[in-house]
Amino acid sequence: MAENRHKSLGLSDEQVLDMFRTMMLARKIDERMWLLNRAGKVPFVISCQGQEAAQVGASYALDREKDYALPYYRDMGVVLSFGMTVKDLMLSGFAKAEDPNSGGRQMPGHFGQKKNRIVTGSSPVTTQVPHAVGIALAGKMEKKDFVSFVTFGEGSSNQGDFHEGANFAGVHKLPVIFMVENNKYAISVPVQKQLACEKVSDRAVGYGMPGYTVDGNDPLAVYEAVKEAADRGRNGDGPTLIEAVSYRLTPHSSDDDDRTYRERDEVDEAKKKDSIVTFANYLREQNILTEEKETEMNEELNKLVNEATDYAENAAYAEAESALHYVYEE
């Protein structure tokens, strides 16, 4: 039997199985969204596929009762971990009134849900980074011990808001975890055309914080790095930059065709490292994911996704005139 890697991280068998369940759930919702898109039922999909391990591994290392999450558009694994439901996500996909992210105002992937401390986001990339710093600043002023967790892509790490936000957090020693989900592509532009440095984490030194690069296909490696960063933040030792390297298994979005800029061999190679496969193998080797449990989990998740799809498809749209509401406080 392979070495048990989760016990030494303080994770029980139940916890790692739950992590896998959340990863699987994200994958299944995402796959359903694509089917719905190709069937002409939802206008747009932007995927988490290939990044679930980083998203879920990181989230489980946080205190999901008090920490703040500022996700970017691929972070279905993060928002599910922080308490958003399958139904919530399907309502967003179908742009229905009950969508808690935006009431059907924003495209899917623009997450936000105050009750779960998932902070609302936009489409211009990386604007959420200074927000995460501001939330951490507020927490420090109010003497709270939460950390603020913000994610973005490797291409986004070129935006001024990343650099301005990281520097601010470094100067004021704020409890922020900056996690780059390096999926190797910013739409069609590969990482070597995005970064002059070898790793995104190399940028940390400029902002007076530690930077780590970890295997983003390994939820346990990401968990370990984020756990340590959260401890640093809570202890008043300031921010951390973590780069989780994985691969984007789908085109950028439902409107993209990745065959125009990358070889199929490359994608096939990446699929061998897909965390949904590799982490399942680990859990099987540990006798945690038994055949029986796997069947049970698949049935349960399929049922959840089916029910949520039906519910969201049949749910009402917002009234047309409701477009006039909530420009200002009412």
Next chain:
Amino acid sequence: MAVISYIQAVTQALKEEMERDEKVFVLGEDVGKRGGVFRATDGLYDQFGEDRVLDTPLAESAIAGVGIGAAMYGMRPVAEMQFADFIMPAVNQIISEAAKTRYRSNNDWNVPMTIRAPYGGGVHGALYHSQSVEAVFANQPGLKIVMPSTPYDVKGLLKASIRDNDPVLFFEHKRAYRLIKGEVPEEDYTLPLGKADVKREGSDITVITYGLCVHFALQAAEKLAEEGIDAHILDLRTVYPLDQEAIIEAVSKTGKVLLITEDNKEGGIISEVSAVISENCLFDLDAPVKRLAGPDVPSMPYAPTMEKYFMMNPDKVEKAMRDLAEF
């Protein structure tokens, strides 16, 4: 009632709001130990400490963005942009984020933040220390833009902006800082956002303007009164969204309207005021709506000859008012 300057009214409003509510804090460049390059935050660092009067790194998008984050959490940040001209790197945060947060989250999140910035010319500030930038933001629903003219309005409107649950851009005319003085109550008061104010009652011509130009119009009105021309002067105070009711009322009083701004002429606040008048007041008008504004060049040049040519002043205003009265 004490007579204080425009900038002292800013400081007083900040101080009183910080004393009243622990969630209020100030952030920006040089606002701490130095008390601001114009001294608007003078004394606050000593009274409230470095955590609530925060000297930030020199990066305007972070000043706005960090403020937005803190505001979404529930604080009431008052961010200072050192000059309105330097707000440009923060425009994405202000327009894409602050302005749209409540709307895009379907009322789940909001941004109770105030951004203060000194604007305007006549101080030898050249292209990048003289601009009026309100028009950049004045078609962004979700934002409010306040541009007060008097110390009394500064104090009441800044307090109201800080207490408002939506983002407010609060532009202070830098030449007014020490030039304009006025009576200001020592006690706590607020003035409503979104409401214009009649600064002079009159029956012959209507002047609609805001900021320092209000004073130019008032001075000109006193001179014209000696010639028997009685001017009605409306101070917009909040330039976005506009107080349409007050505009319509002021126009219908006289039927002759002069709109004044220090900003460039095309596409500015007064152009929108003019559109409101066209839509609502056509049959009340006795003369074409007249605009008096800066020329359509990028900004105010440094050399005194060219600066004076660009800058609004009481003589230009007086002439335009007289011309309109004689129409």
